[in-house]
Amino acid sequence: MNAEVNLNRLTVFVALVRAGSFTAAAEQLGLTKAMVSQHLAKLEQELGVTLLMRSTRRMSLTEAGATFHADCVRILADAEAAIERVGASHDTPTGTLRLTTSHDYGINVVAPMLASFMRLHPALQVDLVLSDQISDLIAERFDLAIRMGWLRDSSLRATRLGGFRQLMVATPAYLAEHGTPRRPEDLATHGLIAMSALISPLRWTFTSHRGARRTVRMRQAALANNATAVRGLVLASAGMAVLPDYLVEEDIRAGRLVALLAQYRLPEGGIYAVYPGRKPPAKVRAFIEHLGNRA
Numbered sequence: 394m395n396a397e398v399n400l401n402r403l404t405v406f407v408a409l410v411r412a413g414s415f416t417a418a419a420e421q422l423g424l425t426k427a428m429v430s431q432h433l434a435k436l437e438q439e440l441g442v443t444l445l446m447r448s449t450r451r452m453s454l455t456e457a458g459a460t461f462h463a464d465c466v467r468i469l470a471d472a473e474a475a476i477e478r479v480g481a482s483h484d485t486p487t488g489t490l491r492l493t494t495s496h497d498y499g500i501n502v503v504a505p506m507l508a509s510f511m512r513l514h515p516a517l518q519v520d521l522v523l524s525d526q527i528s529d530l531i532a533e534r535f536d537l538a539i540r541m542g543w544l545r546d547s548s549l550r551a552t553r554l555g556g557f558r559q560l561m562v563a564t565p566a567y568l569a570e571h572g573t574p575r576r577p578e579d580l581a582t583h584g585l586i587a588m589s590a591l592i593s594p595l596r597w598t599f600t601s602h603r604g605a606r607r608t609v610r611m612r613q614a615a616l617a618n619n620a621t622a623v624r625g626l627v628l629a630s631a632g633m634a635v636l637p638d639y640l641v642e643e644d645i646r647a648g649r650l651v652a653l654l655a656q657y658r659l660p661e662g663g664i665y666a667v668y669p670g671r672k673p674p675a676k677v678r679a680f681i682e683h684l685g686n687r688a
Contacts, residue, residue, distance in 0.1 A: 397439065398436070398439045398440065399435065399436070399439065401531045401532065401534075402432045402433075402435060402436040402439075402531075403436075403465045403468065403469060404422075404469060404531065404669070404670075405418070405422065405424075405429060405432040405433065405436070405531065406432070406433060406436055406444065406461075406462065406465060407462065407465050407466055407469060408421055408422055409429060409433060409445075410445075410454065410462050413452075414452070415429050415430055415452075421550070422531070422550075422669070423530060423538075423550055423551070423667050423669070424529055424530075424531070425527065428529050428532070432531070432532070433445065440461070442455075442457045442458075442461075443455050443457070443458070444457065444458035444461060444462075445458055473670075473671075473672070476672070476674075477672065485514075485516070485675060486514045486516075486517050486674075486675045486676035486679045486680075487514075487516050487517060487675075487676065488517065488518065488674075488676060489517075489518040489519070489520055490517060490518070490519050490520070490536055490537070490676045490677070490680060491520040491522070491534060491535050491536050491537075492519075492520070492521060492522070492535060492536060492537040492538065492539065492680070493521075493522040493523070493524055493528045493530075493533075493535050493537075493538050493539075494521075494523065494538065494539035494540070494541075495523065495524070495525050495539075495540075495541060495620070496523045496524070496525055496619055496620070496621055497619065497620035497621045497624075497637070497640050498539060498541055498637075498639065498664075499521065499523040499539075500523070500621065501639055501640055502639055502687070503521065503539055503684075504521065506683060506684055506687055507519050507521060507680075509683070510679075510680055510683045513683070514676075514679065517676060522535070525590065525618065525619055527540075530667070530668070530669050531669055535669075536668065536673070536674070536676065536677050537666060537667070537668050537673070537677050537680065537681070538666075538667045538668070539554075539664065539665070539666055539667075539684070540664075540665050540667050541557070541637070541662055541663070541664055541665075542662040542663065550667060550668055550669065550670070550671070551665045551666065551667045551668075552665065552666045552681050552685075553663055553664070553665055554664045554665060554666055554681070554684050554685050555663075555664045555685070556661050556662060556663050556664060557637045557638050557639055557661065557662050557663075557664060558637070558638040558658070558659070558661055559635050559636070559637060559638070559659040559660065559661065559662065560635065560636060560637075560638055560641060560645075560652045560653075560659070561580070561597075561633060561634070561635050561652070561653045561654055561659065562627060562633065562634060562635075562636055562641050562644070562645070562650040562651060562652055562653065563583075563627065563630075563632070563633040563634075563650065563651055563653060564627065564628060564630045564649065564650060564651070565648070565651060566630045567627075567630040567631075567632070567633070568651060570630075571583060573651075573653070574653055574654065575654075576607075576654075577597075577599040577607040577608075577609045577654060577657060578607070578609060580597075580609050580611050580633070581609055581610065581611060581612070582612075583611060583612070583632070583633050584611070584612050584613070584614025584615075584631075584632035584633065585611040585612065585613055585614055585632055585633055585634060585635075586614055586615050586616075586617065586623045586626045586627055586631060586632045586633065586634040587611075587613050587614075587615070587616050587617075587623075587634075588616075588617065588618070588620065588623055588634075588635075589616050589617065589618045590618055594613075594616070595610050595611050595612075595613055596608060596609070596610050596611075597609060597611070597635060597659060598659070598660065599654060599657035599658070599659060600657060600658050600659075601656065601657055602656065607657075611633075614631060614632035615631055615632060620636060620637065620640055621640070623636060624636055624640055624641065624644075627650065628644070628649060628650070633653070635659060637662070666680075666681045666684065668681075
């Protein structure tokens with residue numbers, strides 16, 4: 394047995410047994426199925442025993458796994474009770490708030506909000522990690538993640554902060570050269586700066602005020618894996634793009650970009666605070682409230 398057992402994996406193991414499948418546990422924990430499987434494999438390696446027997450159809454606890462699971466449930470319950478007792482007597486945000494979010498939302502929204510939050514709580518330290526990949530909050534020891542779009546995580550461990558609109562935008566110079574689209578169908582002749590992280594980056598569905606839907610496929614002018622990079626290409630008049638409102642509203646007000654097809658709307662996305670555990674610490678609750686006031 395490895396003396397260095399990662400205790401965070403106990404939470405994953407208990408959630409896996411409770412959920413009954415890797416897929417369900419992944420959704421409840423806000424992880425991928427592969428991450429849950431990796432946590433279990435590493436825990437078994439650290440303990441030197443097999444905890445679960447699994448096949449393509451089912452999984453079951455081994456004798457050692459059943460005993461260990463009962464102990465883990467008791468340990469985690471005791472830990473939660475201890476945390477609640479501490480929280481009851483000490484509810485001031487302290488320590489280090491370690492959080493992660495995407496580059497574009499982190500730079501444009503989260504970083505300024507963290508600055509004002511730190512002024513309200515001078516005893517608190519902040520560790521902000523920007524990444525466009527979904528992080529493993531447990532393994533990477535994050536207190537909080539701010540995620541954009543369409544969330545699959547369990548609602549018990551996520552708080553919706555607000556939403557954002559998606560806007561089709563282009564520069565006045567681009568429109569002067571290529572023309573201004575009046576209908577969604579007109580977009581087919583224009584080049585799109587596409588976001589590679591999207592499932593269908595070239596296909597967009599527009600909905601009119603009356604509810605009529607029109608789906609168009611655009612021609613790819615360029616591809617980027619980051620919304621900030623897409624914005625930079627659009628500002629250089631390399632093509633049109635669909636970008637979140639929080640990233641382009643100032644450009645639109647300043648006249649650097651033009652919002653197109655205002656009589657239609659594109660699918661809207663959500664802004665979520667995601668955190669491990671049912672009861673987040675005071676520093677997480679306070680920052681979620683701070684962000685919610687902004688959103």
